Amino acid sequence: MSNHSPPALACRDVTVRYGDVTALSDVSIEFEAGLIHAVLGQNGAGKTTFARVASGLVQPTAGQVEISGRAIRTGHVRDSREAGVELVHQSFALPPSFTVAEVMEFGAPGHGGFYSRKALAQKWRAHLQSLDIQVDLSRRIRDLPVETQQSIEIARALVTDAKVLILDEPTAVLSPAGIETLFARVRRLKERGVTVILILHKIREVLAIADTISVLRGGRRVEGPLPKAGLTAEQLTALIVGDAARPQSAKDRDALLGVGEPGDIPLHGNSGRAARQPVLTMTSVSTLPDDEGAALDNVSLSIQPGEIVGIAGVEGNGQKTLVRAIANLATLSGGAIMLAGQNVTEKTLAARRGAGLRIIPFERNVEGLSLTSSLWENWSARELLQGSLLKLVKPAGIRARCDQSLKNWGVHYHASTQQAGSLSGGNAQKVILAREIDADAKLIIAAQPTRGLDIGATAFVWKALREARDKGVAILLISSDLDELFDISDRVVVMLSGRVAGEFVGPYDIQSVGAAMVGATSVAAGA
Structure with a gap:
């Protein structure tokens, strides 16, 4: 770093504690202005807490934040924004019923007054075009693809002429093509002089985009910022994992950390076994529209005993409705569902569980557990x-x-x-x-079963699913992580707008899967 230029962002001895839990411990780190910086680490390493401290959302227990060499009041979003720091969260915060123009105005400093929708669109069109965002400003947020919603979030963050833009896990909900588009936009922001900090956990993505790399582990900075030049995936893997127990296979390690190309993962599992009667058969299933996500449209799907079928797709393309339909929580408008040899189309959830259905839900702290119960x-x-309601x-x-x-x-x-x-x-x-x-499990639906888990816990979940498969259980795995799907699935089915857009077997071609995810192609079967 030049001795004449202060860092764009610096944290000095930052510690964050929540009761007995230490999320960050004495973290000191400086980010040079005008570069793309990656903060890397496994889930639970403290990456998001760091981003929230830097953006003023979290008041640290101890420590200081400096912007361009000037200390700012920590724990105050307004102070951080006025100093030029903006954060785009992993979970988007756009009001779904607002139009693009309305959310741009709502996020602008000093917004107010009376505008017609036409006037708002004219006001914000140039700003969006300057960021190469082509969108109809009269469209409502809920009707936009997830990649476009993210680009609008970034555009809102840059309304204040931000000097430092922090993106928290921005690739988590994107297709491969969407990641490439995002990275191109980040490089253009760098050319405009914006300092970009990307919170990531996949080594492949970090090596593709970053100028410098920093690694957090267990709430501590273990290294960085280091220039990317000369760093290898093996070196970064060692920094991320440290002395923790490693997964049993190199293939699992690569999938967990996003090393190499997902398509490099070889054929495995039961793909070569003789076909048996499916545990689950969905025939031309459609559902009525509701507020829970894209409706299913003529979906046919089957899973054999001892098979893991992965469901890929950009989030919001019918994955949740698929689970709800199998569990009788969505209203069918057509089609039939067979489970373990029984027609359960009209059966209750309790009856389906009695037939062997088990569900690991999307949100473990909302749908999976009652946090206040024992x-x-x-x-x-x-x-x-x-059991029977009459049973003691x-x-x-x-x-x-x-x-x-x-x-x-x-x-x-x-x-x-x-x-x-x-x-x-x-x-x-x-x-x-x-x-x-x-x-008694016959069909296990595992919906985002490793989201938010660290490497050890993720490896444990994978082991449990594989062991269930090897005992003859059919498994439907829904994940937004292609590395995870490619690593443990026997087949991968892509969903787009509530329909099946492609079906693949390993070794997987990430370009073909990615094309199906965004509707560039529709594939009945691939290898």
Whole structure:
């Protein structure tokens, strides 16, 4: 760094504690102006906490933040924005019912007054075009593709003439083509003099875009910023993982960290086995529109015993509705569903669970667990759902069975009476696995089962799903992470706008899968 230019952003001895949990510990780091910086680390490393401190959303327990050499008041978003720092969150915050022009005006400093929609569109068209964002400003946010929504978030952040733009896990919901478009936009921002900090966890993406790389592990800065030149994927892997237990195979390690190309993962699993009667068969299934996501449109899908079928697609293209349809939580307008040899099209969720359906839901802390209820009450939901309402419930017996199950699954807890909300993300997910993966399971739906988990917990979930597959269970794996899907799926089905847009078997071609995700092609089967 030049001795004459202060860093665009600097954190000095920043610590963040939440009760007994330390999210950041004595982190000091400087980012040179006008470069693209990547902050790398596995889930739980402290990356998002760092971004929230730098942008004023989190008040650190100790430490200082400096912008262009000037200390700012921490924990105040307005001060950070006035100093030129903007953060685009991983979860978009755009009001879905607003038009593009309205959200641009709403995010601008000093907005107010009366505007017609036409006047608003004229006001913001030049700003969007300067960022190479081509969009109808009268369209509502909910009707835009996720890549376009993200570009609008970035455009809003740059309204204030930001000097430092922080993007938190910006690639998590994008297709391969969408990632390329994002990176091109980031490079153009660098040319305009904006300092960009990307919070990422995949080594492949970091090496493709960053000028410098910093690594966080366990809330501490272990290295960086280092110039990208000369750094290898192997060196970065060692920095990210440290002395923690590594996955059993190099293939898993590469998938966990996003090393190399996802398409390099070879054929595996049961793809060469003789076909048997499917556990799940969906025939021309369509659903009525609702507020929960894209409706299904003539979806046909089958899964054999001992097979993992991955569902790929940009988020919001019918994945949630697919799960809800299988669970009888979405209203079908056509088609039929067979489960374990039974026609369950008109059956209740309880009846489907009785036939062997198990669900690891999208949101473990919302749909999967009651955080204020005890562990044994959460675990016993399976027995209560599948048992007779007239059956006598004996809490002591349930607690004993719960304790044995949680111990078998390696859950770290004090007592089965403690609240589920007291567990870490990995242990909370293990509770759900202990409840859902049992001897009577025929079909397991695993919806984003590793999101937010660290490397060790993710490897544990993969191991559990593979073991269930090897016992003959059919598994439907829904994930936005292509590395994950390519690593453990026997087939990958792509969904687009509520329809099946492609089906692939390994070794996978990421370009073909990515093209199907954005509608550039539709493939019935590929290899």
